[in-house]
Amino acid sequence: MNARAAAAARIAAGVHIASVRVAAGVHIAASVRIAAAALVLAAVPAAAAAQLVAPKTIFENASVRVEVLALPPGTGTGRHQGIETEVGIVVEGAPTVDSPLAHQLLQPGSAYTLPGLVPHDIRNEGDRPLKMYIVLLKRCD
Numbered sequence: 437m438n439a440r441a442a443a444a445a446r447i448a449a450g451v452h453i454a455s456v457r458v459a460a461g462v463h464i465a466a467s468v469r470i471a472a473a474a475l476v477l478a479a480v481p482a483a484a485a486a487q488l489v490a491p492k493t494i495f496e497n498a499s500v501r502v503e504v505l506a507l508p509p510g511t512g513t514g515r516h517q518g519i520e521t522e523v524g525i526v527v528e529g530a531p532t533v534d535s536p537l538a539h540q541l542l543q544p545g546s547a548y549t550l551p552g553l554v555p556h557d558i559r560n561e562g563d564r565p566l567k568m569y570i571v572l573l574k575r576c577d
Contacts (some may be wrong), residue, residue, distance in 0.1 A: 488514045491570055499575050504560065507531070507566040512559035519552045520572040529566030532559045 489511045491503035501520070505513070507529070524533065525547045533540045534547050535556035540548055550556055560566040 450508070481547070487511055499573070499577060501572040503570040503572070505566070505568050505570055507560035509560055509563050509565065515555050515557045517553055517555040518572060520574050521552050521558075522550045523547045523571040523573070524550075525569045525571070527561055527567045527569065529564050529568075530562045531566050531568060532561050533557075535547060542565070557570055 455460050485511070489505070490506040490513070493501055493503050495502040505524075507513075524531075524542075526542045526544050528544055530544075531542050533550075533556060534548060535554050537550065537554060542548060558568075561571060
């Protein structure tokens, strides 16, 4: 049974569901009930759930947020966007940064910048771990 058919079966059984975007356009039905959520998560391949990695905030004030992003090989952030201008600085590894503006393969010591509201994805397609800093410019006084 595919995810859509499983969702229809849960609706017919009276289980309340909500659509959840997991990765790169893949939608699953996730229940607001714990028992039904376990059924849904069991249907999601572990590889799909493990592919996305979020950065960790290490500093933030009213003007700037600094994040560190550590991506094991084969993982990525998933397509996302924020309202802030983003500057990325590569420390280790070779990330691929995809956006409507460019497709960039970066090396340690290089950097990129993206204006706010530009959807993008950062992936580690290499065989070494990736570490980079992301600086989000919230406002310039």
